[in-house]
Amino acid sequence: QQQVKQSPQSLIVQKGGIPIINCAYENTAFDYFPWYQQFPGKGPALLIAIRPDVSEKKEGRFTISFNKSAKQFSLHIMDSQPGDSATYFCAASPTGRRALTFGSGTRLQVQP
């Protein structure tokens, strides 16, 4: 049973645009929500993460918005660049050093 649903599956934006990727979770025990970026043939790299006690977090061009009541969170990429073209995964885990449950991934293409 998929516990983290991610959309869209793919996304194409122009350079400078603001792609938005959405995730929804079911397990109320989740309290850590990271986003990972993955390039082909590479392992995922942590971009930004949030805990449910805040509604928004910004790090550089990346922003997470979090809606605890709706059990949804999203990633916004400001001023997107062709180098941002990659697959993005949302994930979630409960408290403690627990494994991550990943969303299905979003393939982002930023056109020059």
Next chain:
Amino acid sequence: GAVVSQHPSWVICKSGTSVKIECRSLDFQATTMFWYRQFPKQSLMLMATSNEGSKATYEQGVEKDKFLINHASLTLSTLTVTSAHPEDSSFYICSAPGQLFNEQFFGPGTRLTVL
């Protein structure tokens, strides 16, 4: 940030042979490591949790006798794919928790191709 390495980065083997993949935490200790598998254009799926000094915990549907995990030290976990078959061909990725809340660091992955 913390660094996790994997070796080899890619391996090709014949059907029926065994392959060992190493996962190392380079600058921190990890009593727990996680092994994921990723098929082409799909997400990462947890296979097992590797625990230093004790048996690994496997996810439902993962054959523990086929995917042998040994967490020999605080910085090394190994995954051995025994009697590999073409359907085992995949991208295997390990991760280790860092010191901060829930953060996890991923290795670069190992591409396994079974002929």
